[in-house]
Amino acid sequence: MPDVAPLFEPLVFPCGAVAPNRVWLAPLTNGQSNDDGTLGDDELRWLARRADGGYGVVTTCAAYVGADGKGWRGELGVDDDRDVPGLRRLADEVHARGVRGALCLAQIFHGGVRAPSAQTGAQPWSASTWTEEGAEFEAPRPATEDDLARVIAQFGAAARRCAEAGLDGVELHGAHGYLPSQFLSRVFNQRDDRWGGSLENRARLMREVVRAARAATPARFVVGVRLSPEDFGYARGLDLDETVQVARWLCEDGVDFVHLSLWRWERMTTKRPEEHAVPLFRAALPSNVPIVAAGAIWTPAEAVAVMEKGAAAVALGRAAIVNPDWPRHVREAAARGEPWEPRRPPLSPADYADLAVSPRFVEYLRRFKNMVAVDA
Numbered sequence: 177m178p179d180v181a182p183l184f185e186p187l188v189f190p191c192g193a194v195a196p197n198r199v200w201l202a203p204l205t206n207g208q209s210n211d212d213g214t215l216g217d218d219e220l221r222w223l224a225r226r227a228d229g230g231y232g233v234v235t236t237c238a239a240y241v242g243a244d245g246k247g248w249r250g251e252l253g254v255d256d257d258r259d260v261p262g263l264r265r266l267a268d269e270v271h272a273r274g275v276r277g278a279l280c281l282a283q284i285f286h287g288g289v290r291a292p293s294a295q296t297g298a299q300p301w302s303a304s305t306w307t308e309e310g311a312e313f314e315a316p317r318p319a320t321e322d323d324l325a326r327v328i329a330q331f332g333a334a335a336r337r338c339a340e341a342g343l344d345g346v347e348l349h350g351a352h353g354y355l356p357s358q359f360l361s362r363v364f365n366q367r368d369d370r371w372g373g374s375l376e377n378r379a380r381l382m383r384e385v386v387r388a389a390r391a392a393t394p395a396r397f398v399v400g401v402r403l404s405p406e407d408f409g410y411a412r413g414l415d416l417d418e419t420v421q422v423a424r425w426l427c428e429d430g431v432d433f434v435h436l437s438l439w440r441w442e443r444m445t446t447k448r449p450e451e452h453a454v455p456l457f458r459a460a461l462p463s464n465v466p467i468v469a470a471g472a473i474w475t476p477a478e479a480v481a482v483m484e485k486g487a488a489a490v491a492l493g494r495a496a497i498v499n500p501d502w503p504r505h506v507r508e509a510a511a512r513g514e515p516w517e518p519r520r521p522p523l524s525p526a527d528y529a530d531l532a533v534s535p536r537f538v539e540y541l542r543r544f545k546n547m548v549a550v551d552a
């Protein structure tokens with residue numbers, strides 16, 4: 177049986193904020209917000225239920241910072257002051273119901289080419305125009321200087337709203353091929369101005385966004401970033417060593433954590449199969465900046481193994497959907513000296529309803545292999 181004590185130690189961020197433990201709810205899109213982007217009741221229930229279960233950090237789904245960055249129906253918005261009361265309800269619930277001192281973060285997002293006109297009413301924009309055979313996205317128009325100034329200000333304003341609402345921080349969604357990751361990409365970004373070309377230029381948007389979020393929020397507000405170390409899914413044109421360098425710069429810019437989206441935590445890097453991303457980033461970044469890792473972490477033994485590689489915290493996605501009480505169960509079982517194994521999908525919609533996962537979220541989960549029982 178692994179020693180799970182490291183999972184339940186407090187985590188101190190460079191800004192001075194402290195999370196009560198190292199088990200995070202990963203950002204999970206769930207389609208449960210209202211059509212105007214305000215927090216939906218089902219979304220609140222889903223997150224509050226995970227707070228009840230003992231997650232030390234509860235992260236929202238990707239939430240759009242501007243109407244032209246909205247990626248899908250039912251997405252949470254942080255683009256307007258009308259979103260603040262809903263965010264405040266969320267912060268209050270997590271703080272009242274979670275483990276003492278649990279933190280609530282919003283993941284702030286712009287879809288870029290992945291913000292379809294069906295959602296936004298306008299042609300998507302990105303670093304460059306780009307398409308490919310069989311593309312399931314609309315060809316974007318290249319960003320103007322105005323677009324870039326606006327979106328940087330929008331990320332700042334979104335962070336400010338989150339702070340006003342009493343949330344504890346934001347995670348900039350710099351992963352998975354959305355706008356900041358599109359600028360970083362050598363595939364999506366073909367620009368030859370100060371926003372493209374060299375790594376310094378391709379990283380400029382991400383760095384500016386982090387600085388804007390930092391400048392718009394109080395000193396103890398957590399500002400972190402999520403990165404895809406290498407290509408996976410929509411994330412394309414990324415290079416492992418470039419991402420390490422970008423993470424270094426973001427630490428200089430004052431991020432409070434670097435969250436690595438690995439999809440499968442045990443997999444070695446594609447570029448260097450003898451090397452794992454977590455120790456690589458750990459060695460490259462200042463020791464006071466925690467690394468969070470996510471990717472098919474299900475069992476306490478796996479969580480501990482990721483931490484032994486150098487992660488300061490683990491973020492659970494699918495395991496948290498199916499196991500709202502994961503941290504509480506792990507802790508209580510360890511206190512009794514007993515092993516604990518998580519429940520595994522597929523589950524029926526009725527089972528999900530008991531776990532505060534609404535029919536809308538279940539519909540979304542059908543896109544993921546083996547999450548919803550096929551005959552249900």
Ligand SMILES: Cc1cc2nc3c(=O)[nH]c(=O)nc-3n(C[C@H](O)[C@H](O)[C@H](O)COP(=O)(O)O)c2cc1C
Binds near residue numbers: 352471491
């Ligand atoms: C239903 C679902 C929704 C997701 N939504 C987001 C999201 O909004 N933002 C994000 O960065 N990652 C998102 N992800 C990725 C997860 O945060 C996580 O990194 C990934 O699922 C791997 O972890 P897991 O195996 O523990 O689920 C989503 C994953 C799933 C399954």
